Amino acid sequence: MIFVSICIGSSCHLKGSEKLVELFQNKIKDEGLDDDIILSGSFCLGKCNRIGVTVSVGDGINEEVIPGVTPEGFNTFWEETVLPRLKESEVQ
Numbered sequence: 001m002i003f004v005s006i007c008i009g010s011s012c013h014l015k016g017s018e019k020l021v022e023l024f025q026n027k028i029k030d031e032g033l034d035d036d037i038i039l040s041g042s043f044c045l046g047k048c049n050r051i052g053v054t055v056s057v058g059d060g061i062n063e064e065v066i067p068g069v070t071p072e073g074f075n076t077f078w079e080e081t082v083l084p085r086l087k088e089s090e091v092q
Contacts (some may be wrong), residue, residue, distance in 0.1 A: 001036055001087060002085050003063075005056040008041040012053040019071040020053050021036075036086060057081055059089050 004024060008017045021041065028037050045054040055077070055084035056065045064085075069077050 001040065002082070003038045003040065003056070003058055004082065005040045005042045005045070007043065007045045007054040009044045011044075011048055015051070015053050015056055016071050017053045020069060020074065022075045027074075028061070031056050033087070036089075039084070043058070057085050060062060061084070 006012075006017055006020055006024065008021070022041050023036075028034060028039060040050040042056070045056055045065050047052070047054050047065050052068035052070040052073070053066045054065060055069045056063050058064055064081075066077075066081060
C-alpha cells in the first residue's frame with residue numbers, strides 16, 4: 001500500500017490540484033487500486049514551484065515530495081513515480 005498526498009493549498013489549487021485529485025481518483029478506480037493507494041489532500045508540502053502541484057508519494061515511512069506535477073504530465077507521473085512505488089510496496 002502507498003499513500004499519495006496532493007497539496008491543495010492556495011498556490012497549488014491555482015495550479016490545478018483539483019484536476020489532479022480528479023485524475024488520481026479516476027485512475028485508482030479504473031485500475032482497481034482502491035485497496036492499494038490511499039489518496040489524500042494536504043496543505044503546503046514545503047516545495048512550492050512556479051509550475052504544477054506538489055505531490056507526496058510513499059509508504060507511510062519513506063515519503064518523496066515531488067513538485068511541479070501538472071494535469072498534462074499526470075500519465076507520465078503515474079507511470080514513472082506512482083506505479084514503481086506501488087510495486088516496491090508489494091515486494092515488502
